[in-house]
Amino acid sequence: MRLYHHPFSFNARRAVLTALHLSAPVELVTVDMTRREHLTPEFLRMNPNHKLPVLEDGGFYLWESYAIMQYLADSTPDQSVLPREARPRADVNRWLFWCAQHFSAAIGILNWEHAVKGLIGLGGPNPAEVKRGEQLFNPLAAVLDAQLARRSWVCGLELTLADFAIAAPLGDAAAARLPLEPHTHIHRWLQQVKALPAWKQAAPHLAE
DSSP, X not given: OEEEEOTTOHHHHHHHHHHHHHTOSOXXXXXXXXXXXXXXXXXXXXXXXXXXXXXXXXXXXXXXXXXXXXXXXXXXTTOOSSOSSHHHHHHHHHHHHHIIIIIHHHHHHHHIIXXXXXXXXXXXXXXHHHHHHHHHHHHHHHHHHHHHHTOSBTTBSSOOHHHHHHHHHHTTHHHHTOOOTTOHHHHHHHHHHHTSHHHHHHOGGGOO
């Protein structure tokens, strides 16, 4: 299998974290987005959305990071990050969908305004967009903080895909200027995630 990614993409990061944690037989292939490699005809044949990550497995091309995470877990015998039983699995999926639909979207606004725009020469942050991003982010962060107040990991006592999915965009918290200060339980949990070997391999530039 090959996993096409870029180390600064937090969407790709969650898939890479999963592959590394599971010791999946995956070759990591970096796609240089600064050279527009994600827009080449070869890449578009793998993912017509021209986005990362993409997993290649024997002629099967899978895009969407959450789908890749689940595919890797389902392909790994004796893994514990994605339960087989219906209710625990639904709990993990609940947080994956919450992250995809709400949390990552809010972080994406702030990351774009505070970090990405400057890197690609589009000027400084738009105050109206920053305000919108913070208004979306703050109640979501409060929900996550309350969840972690009662649990070691997002879904309980065990590390799951939910932790990788949600932690991946939080690795860029400083650059995105995420207002995380009041959320002490998120801070504690994020340090746990960053202490994992998979995090240190996947995001060495973000390891603390």
